[in-house]
Amino acid sequence: xxxxxxxxxxxxxxxxxxxxxxxxxxxxxxxxxxxxxxxxxxxxxxxxxxxxxxxxxxxxxxxxxxxxxxxxxxxxxxxxxxxxxxxxxxxxxxxxxxxxxxxxxxxxxxxxxxxxxxxxxxxxxxxxxxxxxxxxxxxxxxxxxxxxxxxxxxxxxxxxxxxxxxxxxxxxxxxxxxxx
Amino acid sequence: xxxxxxxxxxxxxxxxxxxxxxxxxxxxxxxxxxxxxxxxxxxxxxxxxxxxxxxxxxxxxxxxxxxxxxxxxxxxxxxxxxxxxxxxxxxxxxxxxxxxxxxxxxxxxxxxxxxxxxxxxxxxxxxxxxxxxxxxxxxxxxxxxxxxxxxxxxxxxxxxxxxxxxxxxxxxxxxxxxxxxxxxxxxxxxxxxxxxxxxxxxxxxxxxxxxxxxxxxxxxxxxxxxxxxxxxxxxxxxxxxxxxxxxxxxxxxxxxxxxxxxxxxxxxxxxxxxxxxxxxxxxxxxxxxxxxxxxxxxxxxxxxxxxxxxxxxxxxxxxxxxxxxxxxxxxxxxxxxxxxxxxxxxxxxxxxxxxxxxxxxxxxxxxxxxxxxxxxxxxxxxxxxxxxxxxxxxxxxxxxxxxxxxxxxxxxxxxxxxxxxxxxxxxxxxxxxxxxxxxxxxxxxxxxxxxxxxxxxxxxxxxxxxxxxxxxxxxxxxxxxxxxxxxxxxxxxxxxxxxxxxxxxxxxxxxxxxxxxxxxxxxxxxxxxxxxxxxxxxxxxxxxxxxxxxxxxxxxxxxxxxxxxxxxxxxxxxxxxxxxxxxxxxxxxxxxxxxxxxxxxxxxxxxxxxxxxxxxxxxxxxxxxxx
Numbered sequence: 001x002x003x004x005x006x007x008x009x010x011x012x013x014x015x016x017x018x019x020x021x022x023x024x025x026x027x028x029x030x031x032x033x034x035x036x037x038x039x040x041x042x043x044x045x046x047x048x049x050x051x052x053x054x055x056x057x058x059x060x061x062x063x064x065x066x067x068x069x070x071x072x073x074x075x076x077x078x079x080x081x082x083x084x085x086x087x088x089x090x091x092x093x094x095x096x097x098x099x100x101x102x103x104x105x106x107x108x109x110x111x112x113x114x115x116x117x118x119x120x121x122x123x124x125x126x127x128x129x130x131x132x133x134x135x136x137x138x139x140x141x142x143x144x145x146x147x148x149x150x151x152x153x154x155x156x157x158x159x160x161x162x163x164x165x166x167x168x169x170x171x172x173x174x175x176x177x178x179x180x
Numbered sequence: 181x182x183x184x185x186x187x188x189x190x191x192x193x194x195x196x197x198x199x200x201x202x203x204x205x206x207x208x209x210x211x212x213x214x215x216x217x218x219x220x221x222x223x224x225x226x227x228x229x230x231x232x233x234x235x236x237x238x239x240x241x242x243x244x245x246x247x248x249x250x251x252x253x254x255x256x257x258x259x260x261x262x263x264x265x266x267x268x269x270x271x272x273x274x275x276x277x278x279x280x281x282x283x284x285x286x287x288x289x290x291x292x293x294x295x296x297x298x299x300x301x302x303x304x305x306x307x308x309x310x311x312x313x314x315x316x317x318x319x320x321x322x323x324x325x326x327x328x329x330x331x332x333x334x335x336x337x338x339x340x341x342x343x344x345x346x347x348x349x350x351x352x353x354x355x356x357x358x359x360x361x362x363x364x365x366x367x368x369x370x371x372x373x374x375x376x377x378x379x380x381x382x383x384x385x386x387x388x389x390x391x392x393x394x395x396x397x398x399x400x401x402x403x404x405x406x407x408x409x410x411x412x413x414x415x416x417x418x419x420x421x422x423x424x425x426x427x428x429x430x431x432x433x434x435x436x437x438x439x440x441x442x443x444x445x446x447x448x449x450x451x452x453x454x455x456x457x458x459x460x461x462x463x464x465x466x467x468x469x470x471x472x473x474x475x476x477x478x479x480x481x482x483x484x485x486x487x488x489x490x491x492x493x494x495x496x497x498x499x500x501x502x503x504x505x506x507x508x509x510x511x512x513x514x515x516x517x518x519x520x521x522x523x524x525x526x527x528x529x530x531x532x533x534x535x536x537x538x539x540x541x542x543x544x545x546x547x548x549x550x551x552x553x554x555x556x557x558x559x560x561x562x563x564x565x566x567x568x569x570x571x572x573x574x575x576x577x578x579x580x581x582x583x584x585x586x587x588x589x590x591x592x593x594x595x596x597x598x599x600x601x602x603x604x605x606x607x608x609x610x611x612x613x614x615x616x617x618x619x620x621x622x623x624x625x626x627x628x629x630x631x632x633x634x635x636x637x638x639x640x641x642x643x644x645x646x647x648x649x650x651x652x653x654x655x656x657x658x659x660x661x662x663x664x665x666x667x668x669x670x671x672x673x674x675x676x677x678x679x680x681x682x683x684x685x686x687x688x689x690x691x692x693x694x695x696x697x698x699x700x701x702x703x704x705x706x707x708x709x710x711x712x713x714x715x716x717x718x719x720x721x722x723x724x725x726x727x728x729x730x731x732x733x734x735x736x737x738x739x740x741x742x743x744x745x746x747x748x749x750x751x752x753x754x755x756x757x758x759x760x761x762x763x764x765x766x767x768x769x770x771x772x773x774x775x776x777x778x779x780x781x782x783x784x785x786x787x788x789x790x791x792x793x794x795x796x797x798x799x800x801x802x803x804x805x806x807x
Binding site for chain 1: 182183184185188189191192193195196197200202203204205206207208209210211212260
């Protein structure tokens with residue numbers, strides 16, 4: 001009971017013998033031990049610890065809406081950003097951040113990207129969410145309607161006539177659409 | 181397959197160029213509606229202002245009235261030119277672009293003006309106001325949007341001279357006559373603002389709107405050195421002189437006025453296409469003019485290789501004649517200056533290393549004029565509609581902003597026999613408004629009332645009834661009209677310690693706000709007022725919700741899906757049963773006598789819906805006052 005988050009963080013900063021870890025449990029039951037400053041980037045975790053005085057270091061916070069795969073991705077991003085922040089607390093090295101971010105999402109499929117967006121939304125990490133939605137926008141920009149339907153998993157509910165009519169109306173918007 | 185919720189889809193879409201948004205209307209019906217959502221338009225508009233501008237390219241050679249759009253993006257390969265289908269206008273010139281609208285002018289008469297949104301292709305023709313027979317007539321236009329009054333305004337400065345035979349021999353020289361006229365979009369007529377003591381220089385198609393004011397330079401004056409810099413405030417409609425850059429020899433030079441990222445800038449042309457760009461860092465402070473850019477002589481590839489022989493007819497065109505060799509269009513996100521060279525090339529200039537980069541896009545016309553175009557400004561449109569007669573009436577709309585939330589109410593008062601629309605506007609923190617949560621702190625609020633007039637009678641405009649001190653809970657979406665009053669539930673007032681929701685009403689006859697007691701489950705008040713518990717409705721899950729609890733992905737994009745609320749009580753039926761709507765999917769009637777629920781289903785019933793109790797009538801809107 002004695003270790004409320006405020007007192008423990010101040011004690012850990014004064015004596016750096018052991019970094020404090022926070023346990024997060026994903027939907028498929030895996031428990032992640034996360035360094036405190038990284039976990040605190042997750043707004044949902046931060047407010048959980050700020051609002052509940054009776055949580056202890058042993059408390060495992062359940063995150064039922066986040067899969068293990070998404071959690072790996074999210075932690076990779078948060079750890080990298082924590083690293084940038086630690087190295088250069090004033091201004092992040094912009095070039096490096098951009099290089100990391102580009103490499104970071106290039107490996108992800110559209111499905112993985114969407115899963116991460118949902119997780120980032122749930123965990124309330126506004127910076128990551130902003131970044132990922134930007135990536136999603138880039139992926140669908142100048143793509144065909146069919147590609148976008150597949151991307152979002154939306155079914156076409158127009159009749160062929162309706163679709164043909166609309167296509168005629170916005171004909172000029174369809175020039176120069178990329179190959180999928 | 182994962183499905184993204186509505187607010188995230190909106191977020192992603194808001195990052196796309198307008199052309200992609202139009203194209204994605206074809207994805208499915210839900211997206212078609214989403215593209216018309218004013219929320220999307222307002223986030224999109226906000227984002228667009230952080231990005232590079234969209235360019236509108238006007239081409240009138242060899243075919244007249246051609247418009248194209250280009251979205252400048254970081255990735256040069258993504259850039260392309262889209263042709264815009266233009267409605268049938270007479271031969272036009274672009275007067276300016278402001279907040280999503282282009283102002284076009286009939287080139288031959290100078291008196292037919294159009295406000296036109298090139299992306300939705302909606303347009304409106306403005307009334308005429310000039311006497312075309314005036315001698316030596318010339319018109320200088322201005323087009324802008326006032327952030328304070330939220331209105332688009334067109335300014336027309338008309339100059340003419342009395343015909344030579346009417347001139348008095350002594351006053352032969354100072355005989356220039358002028359009249360300033362102003363038109364507010366949505367209003368019926370032009371207003372005259374009287375004479376103007378300055379002879380403004382026409383600078384279409386770039387309007388310089390900085391600090392809510394339009395700017396022009398003047399013609400050289402006869403008895404004094406140099407030109408003036410004149411502003412017109414769109415709010416108070418006054419002309420003022422603005423300090424111009426430099427002193428001494430600089431005073432004499434000719435300059436163009438441009439707006440650069442919200443600052444007023446002056447472009448001084450020197451020999452061989454060299455430019456100096458001065459920026460006024462602090463508005464209206466003469467000392468704050470600073471020379472920011474020096475642009476060296478540059479001959480763009482397009483001009484070098486231009487086919488001048490075939491351009492012969494173009495040399496007589498309206499663009500070519502009036503255009504200077506190089507025009508400054510603005511500043512891009514990466515800090516480069518965007519320039520147009522003699523109707524032929526778009527070029528970016530990087531001040532850091534002094535390099536020029538000729539922009540070329542597939543589909544670019546050969547000779548053209550460029551206008552920097554801001555994204556469209558979303559409008560909130562209101563209609564009154566009788567679903568049975570299909571009779572409808574459009575009410576004056578209002579521009580939507582992220583920092584503005586609106587709540588509407590609608591009712592008919594039996595004594596005054598008038599339909600009234602109530603609009604409550606909250607001005608809130610713009611960033612908070614993006615988040616779906618209801619925790620934004622309200623700064624200012626105001627309520628407006630609009631009384632419906634029969635069509636044809638004079639203006640339907642809303643009147644303000646002053647401040648509105650309550651924060652209405654918007655997710656309890658429908659207001660209740662009862663006893664001649666509209667009722668809403670509002671959040672507890674700040675100083676109120678009871679922390680429970682309360683109710684208030686607006687009386688449509690005397691237009692007063694009153695608080696209404698609501699039942700309080702915790703305190704004694706219940707005994708003191710006339711509230712009594714009539715019905716108790718227990719838990720119930722309709723069969724359809726039990727069988728298909730999952731949400732169909734396309735519905736997750738709907739506005740209804742994102743609303744809270746599980747059960748909505750609709751009305752009491754004649755049989756004494758209560759009619760309710762469950763989760764926008766099932767209509768249920770409840771019999772309080774037996775305590776039984778019955779799911780109602782009709783052939784042709786929709787999957788997802790929102791129900792309103794409506795009294796059908798043949799009340800035609802244009803005669804509604806007589807009923």
